[in-house]
Amino acid sequence: MDTQAQEPILELNGIYKSFVDKTGDKVGVLQDISLAIPQGSITGIIGKSGAGKSTLLRCMNLLERPDQGNVFFEGTDLTQAPRDILRQKRHHLGMIFQHFNLLSRRTLEDNVALPLEIAGHPKAKRRKTAQSLLNRLGLSDRENDYPSNLSGGQKQRVAIARALAGNARVLLCDEITSALDPETTTDILHLLRTLRDELNLTIILITHEMSVIRAICDHVFVMDAGKVAEQGPAEHIFSRPKHPATQALLKPFLKQSIPEFIQDRLQEKLCETKENKAILRLIFSGASAQEPLVSQFIRKAHTDVNILAGFMDQIGDTTFGTLVVEIPNNPAILEQTCTFLSTRGVAVEQLGFITHD
């Protein structure tokens, strides 16, 4: 991608942050985090609860001041910037939250206009910008309504409009779909992608759900215990997760690809008295998803392959698929299978065994 070649719009360098917990001990929440966010990308930061994701995001606009390290936004080191410069830069770093954080006593229009009010723009301009943003986000004619009359999805749309109102170039999103139902989540994520394309925004999304990453992210950072455990293009994270933290996060997501009737029969150990078949999951992505690898493999290995389940999907711009297959439980065949497929970019995972009478 050519975005990689440009200067990153946001760059974190050796960020450390610790808090003093209730017992008075110092806890290192972020430990030596460095990352670069390319302009125009949608970057996901995933990790389980308490991994330090929110703290990291808040370091990006200095709502949380790092103990050590630098934050560069469009070339300016925010950690060194005087207070008024920092405030100016924050106009371009819009933030969206899980619980929307709309002002209950302001109309939608006045909520959206808040960043402009803070920046000291005249009333006429505030009105115009707020109304056009509300229209764009599908809330026309609601400008005089109050947040309490809206659904969660609508509130998040207002919050997005508000984040954009101050002329944001980067959107920092902290679990913005975690309070929404699955359908609304999809809507909001698609909306973000459209906005990215139309306004050339850079989006950073924090989440604990792989499905959110799958829906729109180009690049993923996996966080574990205050460190970046793993990073890479989204399709790599899905097809070849290396770090145990990533594998753990993928588990609930990949489980969906194994039908229940197979899950029920899946054994961890061999059964001595019966015939065993090995169950493998093959994960294809990018080029490997488009080649006839399975048939090539069957021809080469002279073995029977029984396809139990499979699905293909799109992650970002990359085709991604999983296939659950059953092959004879023969060490030689197993070995051959893994080698052949691995060299062709397919990740192989042994799920267990199924017995046949």
Place this chain on the structure above:
Amino acid sequence: MTELILESTWQTILMVTLSSVIGLLVGIPLGVFLFITDKGHLCQNLWINRSASLIINAIRSIPYIILVIALIPMTRLIVGTSIGTLAATVPLSIAAIMLFVRIVEDALRIVPTGLTEAALSMGATRMQVTKKVLLPEALPSIVSGSTLVIISLIGFSAMAGAVGGGGLGDLAIRYGYQRYNLTVVLEVIAILVVMVQCIQVLGDRITKKIRK
């Protein structure tokens, strides 16, 4: 007699209104100050915060009637006398300030911290956060709390009678207690009930109107 009742009612209204206004004027900034200097808030300054809280809590723990007596020298200094409606307003205002500070602090405390975060992330100054987010969001709770404070102040104002401050309490003591004129007592009670009721209804209405 009617004239006396009217005059006393007017004195009570005057004392309570004046002390409420002073209480709000001083209590709101003081409450905001105590809130934003507290741990984890906009202008955290624990040393100043703890010292101020200590003083306020000390004053708050003084029973009102003792506060009135303790404040006699200060009252003399400000009003020139320690007797009369205006003099009674001084300790009443101090009590009002203490009560309003509490109301304002509590009201600010229930504003979700995420709102402050959101405003800061937009590049707001601490002053802007306070004026555009904290106070407007806390307003409904401040109004409903103020209703209670004003009603308490009516109660306190009755004690002004003890130091010759006038008002309905004074009237009830002089005619009801000392001369055992039950009619006057009943009339005073009726007027107080109506007053409290009016404030309660008005307070509830305003709260309901501004809470969206």
